[in-house]
Amino acid sequence: MMNIRDAVETDLSAILAITNHAILVTTAMWSVTPVDLEGRTEWWRQLVSRNFPVLVAEINGEVIGFGSYGSFRPFEGYAHTVEHRVYVAPSVHRRGAGAVLLRALIDRAIAAGIHVMIGAIDAENEASLALHRRFGFVETGRMPEVGRKFDRWLDLVLMQKILGR
Ligand SMILES: CC(C)(COP(=O)(O)OP(=O)(O)OC[C@H]1O[C@@H](n2cnc3c(N)ncnc32)[C@H](O)[C@@H]1OP(=O)(O)O)[C@@H](O)C(=O)NCCC(=O)NCCS
DSSP states (O other), X not given: OEEEEEOOGGGHHHHHHHHHHHHHHOXXXXXXXOOOHHHHHXXXXXXXXXXXXXXXXXXXXXXXXXXXXXXXXXXXXXXXXXXXXXXXXXXXXXXXHHHHHHHHHHHHHHXXXXXXXXXXXXXXXXXXXXXXXXXXXXXXXXXXXXXXXXXXXXXXXXXXXXXXX
C-alpha cells in the first residue's frame, strides 16, 4: 500500500540513504561527495521554509522514495518556474512510486500557482526521460558534455511542462 505525504524530520535518514546511493552509484545525480544527515536536514529546512514541498512515498510505513521542487534560478523573474526531482530506492523501481510522486508534485505546483516545471535529466537516464514524457514533459534543451562523473562527459536534457496560462 503506497502513501504519499509531506516529509518530516525523521524521514531524512531514509532520504539520505536514497540520495547517497544516487550519488555514489549512478549518474542520475551529478554530485560525487556523499551528503550527511546535517546537510540533508538543512536542505529540507531551506525548502520547507520557502513553502516548497518535500514529499515522501512510503510502502507499509517504510520511506522508499522522495520528490521535491525548488527555485529553477535565483532571480525574481523565475519565480513561477521550479526545478523538481524524484528519487526512488532501486529495490522498488518500476512499481509506480516515481509516477505517484511526480503526479503529487505537479498537483502541488498547480495549487501553488507555478507556471512551469523543469526536470534536469542525464541524457542516458531513460527511466526518468520516459517517466517525464508520460506526464507530458517535453524536451526543451539538450546540453552536450556539461557534466562529468565517473571519468566521462555527461549530456543534460531539460524537460519542461507548462502547467497553466
Ligand atoms: C526515474 C525513477 C524516479 C522512476 O521511478 P519508478 O518508481 O521506478 O517509476 P514508475 O514505476 O513510477 O514508472 C512510471 C513510468 O516511468 C517510465 N519508466 C520508469 N522506469 C523505466 C525504465 N527503467 N525504463 C523505461 N521507462 C521507465 C515508464 O513509462 C513507467 O510507466 P510503466 O511502468 O507503466 O511503463 C527511478 O528510476 C529513479 O529513482 N531513478 C534514479 C533517480 C533518478 O533518475 N531520478 C530522476 C532525476 S530527475
